[in-house]
Each structure stands twice: as structure tokens, then as C-alpha cells.
Amino acid sequence: MSAFLSKLLLEDATNIDDGQWIVAAPFIYQSDVAGQTxxxxxxxxxxxxxVPRLPIVFLLTGDTxxxxxxxxDYLYSTHIVPRNVADAVLREASAVTQVPPWRRWLMWAGVRAFGGSHW
Incomplete structure (x- = not known):
């Protein structure tokens, strides 16, 4: 069963780059979609x-x-799974954190449509 096996601990990295965060403890996620942890x-x-800071877009999908x-982000930076799997993991992991289905779909559709340039 898909699950986060640790808590997310972040440190603000604005002294490095605005809007950035640094993972402060190992963060573990077990994914059924990818078949790995x-x-x-x-x-x-x-x-x-x-998420673009456009009012409606951010309201619907930002910080959720x-x-x-x-x-x-980790999967996109390491390429340890194909892009479509990374995007499916986003949707799956959002479900684990109780993000509503309509919002999960919007986030997934956004990365499928516009995430290619970041891959």
C-alpha cells in the first residue's frame, strides 16, 4: 500500500534561492504505482x-x-523512473495525503502538459 514512511522536514532556503526549501531529514515514500520505495x-x-502564481491556477492547485x-521534484531531478511514472507518483502521493480527486487530476494534467521542459 502506498504510504509516506517518514515525516517531511524542510528548512527554508531563501538565503540560497527565493522560494526554495531543503530536505532536512531523509524523506521516504513507498509507491505502488512505481513498485518501489x-x-x-x-x-x-x-x-x-x-505552480504559476496566476490567481485562479494557484488557488486551485498551489500549496496543496x-x-x-x-x-x-526528486523523481524529476534524478530520472530514476520514466517521466510518466513520476507524474503518476505525484497523483498517487497526493491521494495518500487526502488531496481531493479533482485537484489531483488538475495537478497531474498540469505536469503532463507543461512539465516536459523541466524533465
Whole structure:
């Protein structure tokens, strides 16, 4: 069963780069979709969900699943799974944190449509 096996601990990294966060303890996620467990290491830098700051877009999808966003950023930076799997993990991990289905779909559709340039 998909689950976060540790708590997300972040440190503000604005002294390094605005809007950035640093993982302060190993962050572990077990994914059924990917069939493996991922460990985001201490020191990994993330911007959480890269949602455009357009009022409606951010209102609908912004700051809704930090845990899923950190795992997704890690998968995008390491390429340890194919992009479509990384995006499916985002949707799966968002479900684990109780993000409503409509919002999970919007986040997934956004990364499928616009995430390619970050891959």
C-alpha cells in the first residue's frame, strides 16, 4: 500500500534561492504505482509545487501537497523512473495525503502538459 514512511522536514532556503526549501531529514515514500520505495536525501533542494502564481491556477492547485511535490521534484531531478511514472507518483502521493480527486487530476494534467521542459 502506498504510504509516506517518514515525516517531511524542510528548512527554508531563501538565503540560497527565493522560494526554495531543503530536505532536512531523509524523506521516504513507498509507491505502488512505481513498485518501489524512494528516499529523498537530506540536502535535496525543492521549490515544492511549481505552480504559476496566476490567481485562479494557484488557488486551485498551489500549496496543496508538499509531500507529493517533494517526491515528484526528486523523481524529476534524478530520472530514476520514466517521466510518466513520476507524474503518476505525484497523483498517487497526493491521494495518500487526502488531496481531493479533482485537484489531483488538475495537478497531474498540469505536469503532463507543461512539465516536459523541466524533465
Amino acid at each position: 524512494f528516499t529523498v536525501p537530506v540536502g535535496f533542494q525543492t521549490d515544492l509545487a511549481s 501537497s508538499r509531500e507529493a511535490a517533494v517526491v515528484h
